[in-house]
Amino acid sequence: MKNITITLFAALSLLFACAAAHGSGYTVYSSVAPDATGMLFESIDTVTIAPPLRPDVRPVTMAQLEDQLRRPELQASLGKGSIAVVYPNVDEPFRSAFVAMIHGIEDRIKLKVRSYPVDPSVDTAELNATLKRTGTKVVIALGRQGLNATAGLDREISVLAGGVLLLSEADNVMGISLTPDPAMLFSRLRVLLPELRRVIVVYNPQKSEWLVKLAREAAKAQGLDLSAHVAGDLASAAKLYSQLIGSADSRHDAVWLPHDSTTVEESTILPLVLKESWNSNVPLFSSNVLHVKKGALFAMAPDNVELGRTLASSAMGVVAGEVRRRTLVPLRELQTAINLRTASHIGLKLGALQQRSFDFVYPQP
Structure with a gap:
């Protein structure tokens, strides 16, 4: 044998x-x-x-x-x-x-x-x-x-x-x-945006409570404040996102989209959040790598x-x-994906060496 x-x-x-x-x-x-x-x-x-x-x-x-x-x-x-x-x-x-x-x-x-x-x-x-x-x-x-x-x-x-x-x-x-470990997401976030101080997340406790508990510990370890807000339906989530992004500090705040079908609903909520964050220059990162193609700054995908x-x-x-x-x-x-167009839009310049630290780069050359 x-x-x-x-x-x-x-x-x-x-x-x-x-x-x-x-x-x-x-x-x-x-x-x-x-x-x-x-x-x-x-x-x-x-x-x-x-x-x-x-x-x-x-x-x-x-x-x-x-x-x-x-x-x-x-x-x-x-x-x-x-x-x-x-x-x-x-x-x-x-x-x-x-x-x-x-x-x-x-x-x-x-x-x-x-x-x-x-x-x-x-x-x-x-x-x-x-x-x-x-x-x-x-x-x-x-x-x-x-x-x-x-x-x-x-x-x-x-x-x-x-x-x-x-x-x-x-x-x-x-x-x-x-679903990616929040510690991994926040670690990469701090490397990209060292002046960041707060991570904003909207979640449904019935689906994501266990993950948010981990995220609180991960944020604390990275010197970040996790500002977590509960939404039980699409209407509540949409209202919260508009308020939170509208009052966010684009230099010190970022929005995290977890895997949550209530607060990150693809057809209504996601386009709204992408638009709001783009217009406000507030960094947006996600647990879903598909969101990078649509405009999120970065996300992580399984290394199978x-x-x-x-x-x-x-x-x-x-x-x-x-x-x-x-x-x-x-x-x-x-593995990690980055959207260079979004990075440039929020004033983040990534050199060739930094780009090579990502597994997927969008828009693709």
Whole structure:
């Protein structure tokens, strides 16, 4: 059987989870180099996990952890197909995104995984029987259609969701939402506009409360004030945007558009916000990369191969016995798009070197 190299990322992921599960506490020192997406990931110098180490818990060194992950039984389990992928049976261009995620999964596992394309009418009982017969322990469910197909699986099969826009903790799934991590957005925003002081967001709590909680912490870490305003319907959102953008300081304020179908409705709200921000020279950035083509200053999009690698690391941790609570996390495997016309309009001049730090540049030359 092919040897499997468990990466440092997987080891760190499992180490953090073990610390959380056992209530232990220690500091891990590492350094993560910027990836090819243009310095979207900052170096990690220290990560501290609290509370202090309990006397009845023995610390695990990195070498011991890597040895555990190289156990022959774990490698054999992976080789027999303990990890499977369920993804939507869709046409291009959507199919390519899921194929890229699968390539990332296989690259991290160092084995070809069993992949099951599913239709909306999939027989979940038959899928469950197939997965049990092949010894599947963890299913990586890609896309909403893939996630829905796993609803009838036995509890013994763990499910990791990815490549799907999970907007609420009420989804009660373990996985990675396609909505970008606010910390990543705000970090890029500060690089582009260092004089910025406040981020304005309008959101529907039923859809985005969990994300806004994260955004408050992320804004504070960046020295920003998050000015969050609740709107439960389109009319309220439109009124708020007009008021907030009209009174905003174009030098120190920016507007963030999260994934929220109420407050960032595409046919009515989005054109209104784009027009208001353009006329007021107030920077507008988005969690939806498609908005950059329409006039948003910048946005972030999934790096599908990297997302696949991260999902595979988590899946290997589960196979190795990692105890995980159901949790929804935002996406950190990202690429960034910039609209140069909008940048120029608000007085932001980006040289050739800065432009190369973006993965997508609009308008395209």
